[in-house]
Amino acid sequence: MSDTHAQTVAYVRETMVEQKEPPLSQSGAYKWIHENMFSTPLNVILTVVSLFVIWTVLSHVLPWAVMGIWDADSLAQCREIRDQLYGADASVACWAVISERWNQLLFGFYPPELYWRPVLAFVLFLAAIAPVLFASVPRKMLWFSAAAPFVLYWLLWGGSLWGPIAVAAGFALGAVVMRFAAPALGALAGVLLAILVPLLYWFLISGPLAGALNAVIPLELVNVRSNDMGGFMLAMIIGVSGIALSLPLGIVLALGRQSDLFIINKCSVFFIEVIRGVPLIVWLFTASLLLNYFLPPGTNFDLMLRVIIMVTLFSSAYIAEVVRGGLAALPKGQYEAADALGLDYWKSMRLIILPQALKISIPGIVNTFIGLFKDTTLVVFIGLLDPIGLSNAIRASTDWNGIYWELFVFIGLCFFIFCFSMGRYSLFLEKKLRREHR
Amino acid sequence: MQQQATDTVDRSHMTVSDEVAIQITKMNKWYGNFHVLRDIDLTVHRGERIVIAGPSGSGKSTMIRCINRLEEHQAGQIVVDGTELGSDLKNIDKIRSEVGMVFQHFNLFPHLTILENCTLAPIWVRKVPKKEAEATAMHFLEKVKIPEQAHKYPGQLSGGQQQRVAIARSLCMKPRIMLFDEPTSALDPEMIKEVLDTMVSLAEEGMTMLCVTHEMGFAQAVANRVIFMDAGQIVEQNEPKAFFNNPQHERTKLFLSQILGH
Ligand SMILES: Nc1ncnc2c1ncn2[C@@H]1O[C@H](COP(=O)(O)OP(=O)(O)O)[C@@H](O)[C@H]1O
Ligand SMILES: [Mg+2]
Numbered sequence: 001m002s003d004t005h006a007q008t009v010a011y012v013r014e015t016m017v018e019q020k021e022p023p024l025s026q027s028g029a030y031k032w033i034h035e036n037m038f039s040t041p042l043n044v045i046l047t048v049v050s051l052f053v054i055w056t057v058l059s060h061v062l063p064w065a066v067m068g069i070w071d072a073d074s075l076a077q078c079r080e081i082r083d084q085l086y087g088a089d090a091s092v093a094c095w096a097v098i099s100e101r102w103n104q105l106l107f108g109f110y111p112p113e114l115y116w117r118p119v120l121a122f123v124l125f126l127a128a129i130a131p132v133l134f135a136s137v138p139r140k141m142l143w144f145s146a147a148a149p150f151v152l153y154w155l156l157w158g159g160s161l162w163g164p165i166a167v168a169a170g171f172a173l174g175a176v177v178m179r180f181a182a183p184a185l186g187a188l189a190g191v192l193l194a195i196l197v198p199l200l201y202w203f204l205i206s207g208p209l210a211g212a213l214n215a216v217i218p219l220e221l222v223n224v225r226s227n228d229m230g231g232f233m234l235a236m237i238i239g240v241s242g243i244a245l246s247l248p249l250g251i252v253l254a255l256g257r258q259s260d261l262f263i264i265n266k267c268s269v270f271f272i273e274v275i276r277g278v279p280l281i282v283w284l285f286t287a288s289l290l291l292n293y294f295l296p297p298g299t300n301f302d303l304m305l306r307v308i309i310m311v312t313l314f315s316s317a318y319i320a321e322v323v324r325g326g327l328a329a330l331p332k333g334q335y336e337a338a339d340a341l342g343l344d345y346w347k348s349m350r351l352i353i354l355p356q357a358l359k360i361s362i363p364g365i366v367n368t369f370i371g372l373f374k375d376t377t378l379v380v381f382i383g384l385l386d387p388i389g390l391s392n393a394i395r396a397s398t399d400w401n402g403i404y405w406e407l408f409v410f411i412g413l414c415f416f417i418f419c420f421s422m423g424r425y426s427l428f429l430e431k432k433l434r435r436e437h438r
Numbered sequence: 439m440q441q442q443a444t445d446t447v448d449r450s451h452m453t454v455s456d457e458v459a460i461q462i463t464k465m466n467k468w469y470g471n472f473h474v475l476r477d478i479d480l481t482v483h484r485g486e487r488i489v490i491a492g493p494s495g496s497g498k499s500t501m502i503r504c505i506n507r508l509e510e511h512q513a514g515q516i517v518v519d520g521t522e523l524g525s526d527l528k529n530i531d532k533i534r535s536e537v538g539m540v541f542q543h544f545n546l547f548p549h550l551t552i553l554e555n556c557t558l559a560p561i562w563v564r565k566v567p568k569k570e571a572e573a574t575a576m577h578f579l580e581k582v583k584i585p586e587q588a589h590k591y592p593g594q595l596s597g598g599q600q601q602r603v604a605i606a607r608s609l610c611m612k613p614r615i616m617l618f619d620e621p622t623s624a625l626d627p628e629m630i631k632e633v634l635d636t637m638v639s640l641a642e643e644g645m646t647m648l649c650v651t652h653e654m655g656f657a658q659a660v661a662n663r664v665i666f667m668d669a670g671q672i673v674e675q676n677e678p679k680a681f682f683n684n685p686q687h688e689r690t691k692l693f694l695s696q697i698l699g700h
Contacts (some may be wrong), residue, residue: 012644022580041693197610290576303517308664325642331540331543331545333543333544333545334547335540336508336543336545337541337545337546337547338547339507339508340504340508340534340538340539340541340608341558341559341608341611342531342532342534342535342559342563342565342608342611343558343559343562344527344531347562347563351558351560351562352547355549356548356549359549360666433549
């Protein structure tokens, strides 16, 4: 204002007057509280009642948690300490169960002298997902992310490194076949060949090959059986594998359900509806019991692997439906523009359709992941020692017989932290993509 | 209204050759029981600028979308640049990469920048190196007069700018034929001119063009032939002067009086 009027108005104030604070009744916390909590009589009542409820809960829970005892070897000892400190009728937590069974809650019955392996695996895992989650991490790191599953498997289960390497080579083989055969044979034949060749390789060659390589250069770690794994490590392994595998599978299913090819379309629909329509727990029992009947006798198909497969299939059906929603939300013009430019089906999906459809689907996808991660606790019913399973085992021991809340609060809190971070990440990603594209 | 804009058209390069670019014979198409296109016969020579007009629902879009197989025809024959459109996917991809198309609603890819929109197909379909594709893209963005927007996203541009980008995106594939499906009918009046100017300059360079449009000023200035469609048939075709001054069929007269009447 002052610029434009400087020539025409006789007196122009040269310096700005300091802006005054608004009066107390119009500013900051006072105003906010007044408007949001005490604006009407009903609002006043609701506020008072809510405050009372919150106070009642906190006044019981906070002292219980804060005064909790961290240093004891058993529940009995915990109670002794409590009697000394606060008197016999005080209600205080006995967190000592967590500190005493910390390793077990994290690793299950993993051999203690090998704890470094899951810890290292966890650190490597964090490094591997960083480039996937955050675009600011150098793109070259994605090569590490691609290699990570094999390295992590080796670290956790041990055995020869050549095994995972031989398996990984199968994927490379598929990629090579795809690269060179597809242009010569056409897309469909190329894809089929790129699936068939690695499968043959895995069944016939990769095992002996790994054995032979290991005989020349042995790279072995001590074997750890799946049965010995438990606790949060188990939940993480099942959850992360399920998440990582169900996203691609779900996308493929969603595309299948959209496909014009009759067989592919019907198979996808059937798969999705059947998997979705039956409770996960039933699939888990199927994995643990029924598969034994179908598999040839003597095959010892790892239970954890079976569970991972089931959890993956289950959540991929949900992902497929979420992604289908995203695909359906795209305007038809996007498909047409991609077609008109001469992009073939796979390229238009990969470059045009899926990036947009997945962006729309992020909230639903992350929602499914959160569900999957929490559902890993269901494996307790088929005898795997996930955190809940371990807490049952701990409560059954003579030392800790009778303890409930502390373990469940702790487990709940850990799951909450994981799931809450996933939710936050989803928000971050949505905001970032919205900012980028508008 | 737009006539003034296209008065000064440079016709020196607008030469029609004998070479046939598109040959449509006895083409028919149905949607279920609905006979959308009836016995369409059309021969387009290289260098022709054809404007297709007709009432809404007469099958104009369907016809030009058959040319690059966005719609499938059920009877008859379409030959584009010597390649027959059949069920062979290789032929379809080949034709699509040589026939550019501009849509009423632009259909830019909102998740890619303007530059990426323009380089995507050359890189992935024509296998042009990225640097070269970007240079080509910048060349065409300059031609449509928006090189400074190259790093923005489509959502940040006005409708007229988006449509010019859509034209540039098609041109980056170095097409030999361009199809336009009502490129200006989703635009505010003040943006129509900038898009028409772009199309005029394309015509001046001798591009073979099929435009579905109701911009009759553009038709008079640029087209060498105007086709009138009604109820799935080509009712009448003639050079623009004769078409506008001396329409033969009743339906054409009615249509022209409606569109030019007020
Ligand atoms: N996918 C479709 N299914 C059924 N009918 C359609 C479809 N697309 C277009 N039509 C019908 O075909 C006729 C011609 O449509 P169109 O070619 O879009 O006309 P124009 O572009 O001349 O306005 C219209 O009556 C329209 O309702
Ligand atoms: Mg139309």
